[in-house]
Amino acid sequence: MTKASFSEDGLVCWIDPDNGTHELPVESMLPHRFKLVEGVVVDKYEGVTDQKVREIDHEEAMKAAAEAVDGEGNPTPFELPPLDYVAPLPGEGDN
């Protein structure tokens, strides 16, 4: 299982295959889903796959994008590309 390390307060995780201090409860490359509570690794996404984590995050991100405002409170909504986005080649309409 993948190893990871945590900051002193347990809130920040980083994947650390060689020298990680804790084994993760699920195979993952996404450190933001984990925290350390009283010495125990907690998966905030309750054991789903990394892909499912991305889908859950994307729901939140799309909501945030639709409700985005600048620092003055002016609406600045925008759209997110879909999770399965593949860039067209140059000359096919992108960049």
Place this chain on the structure above:
Amino acid sequence: MAVANATTELIIPGLDSLVQSNLNYALTNNLTIQAIQTNLNNTGSFTTLSTNISGLSTDLDNLPTREPLPTFATFSNFNNNPWWSIWNSDMKYISAGNQHTDSELWSPWTGVNYTNGNIGSNSWTSYWMGATPMFQADGHMYLRLNEGYGTYTASNPDNVDYVISRCGVVIGAYGVRQKFSLFLDGSTIQVRERGIGNDGYYESLNLNQTQYSTWFGGTSYGMIGYNDRTRTLVAIEAKDGSNNYRLHRWINTGTNRSLNARSYVTGTLHLFLSEAKTGLTSGGSASYNFYDFQWQASSSQNYNESRYRMRIIPGDNGIIGMARMVPSNTTHYATYTPTSQTLTTNFNTIGLTTSYGIDQGNKYGIRHQITWDNYWVAAYSCYYYYGSGMNTFFIDSRDPRNYFIAQYGSTDNGCSLVPFQRNKFMWTYHVSNADGDIGMRLSIIDLEGAKNGRITSSTISNGGTITMQNNTQYGLFDTKYTSTNYPILLSMPHWRVHQ
């Protein structure tokens, strides 16, 4: 004697000739005057002096003059109240400044450029000053700080982003900061003023000419790197969308062929490239080669970011490092060895969650910084969506096979990484509020120590993970305002105050 005014002139006959005679006698017989005349008449004396001064001037210009150690600024902008303090590498406060908020380049982004909130998954909308991809060795996309109050220091991020996203790594001599920005877009290569965009350059050439290269005709968004220590320029073009590449390498150690000269002379790039192509230069050696290879991994063929935007590090030992962000997949690394025409990809990788590169705009994607000694290049991308978190490769420009990795898997805000002391970076994450008695949280990343196998209180081996957020220093740096705020670090455009 002659006395004259506007209406009267008194003439004493013979006086003029007497004066002239005495003067001639003095010029002919006075020993001091004779000595001066003799010295002046020494053949070539002034010519030799002039030649020597010119030669000395050239030598001085070519000296690898070390520059002051890096300075950096702590910056905050709470509700359109932009202030910064400037510190040197001894952690000494040396100056400060603030920005007029009623200026042409600042005011259009009022509200976007605040630091009193987290960006989360948002794009260029709010609190964006501290987003991870806003920083690069060439400069910050929005801020070019100076010392002084009521200054005008903003730039136009909607213009600068196009340039910075296409500028590559410039590795200078020991202690010499990069003097220019090296730009490549398609086959257009440009030497530009560092950090300035979007129009204007010192020199612009089309590489797709036989006098310069055997160009394939592919695509490149800034896949270029220059090492002034070895006078090696490397440009890579993608031959297709499947990560087939052509790597071009020019070497020109001829006299006055440094691209990183203190005062760039237009035409140097033309000479550098064309002489390398012919293999003929003066006062050094010149060569040009190109190499084809494919590096496709982790869906890298699916994104323009990973097709066309690698960071290129031409090492002193001839090995070329290449760091790449594959959005929503990984940040990874490879080397290419021209002597054996070998691509090596078995380096540690850093995972990414959903994240975006240049496909979603020029403000997003991989960036780079370099230490004062020019030995360590940091190639980094965000971790989450457009600008939060950080995945970093630290690459040794002496031998790009030496590297370390680091990750800050934040979903809340960006990070900033600036050169510090000789061979270190200063790092901060913008997630944590500087309110109350905390102040900014700063971490020092000691790469030369890591290369020697030590990091804070433990060991590390090549390719190991550096923990950026450990050993954070609290309470050292105060910043503007007393409420929730997320200040950032900025490298100063000039490291000497009043420069």
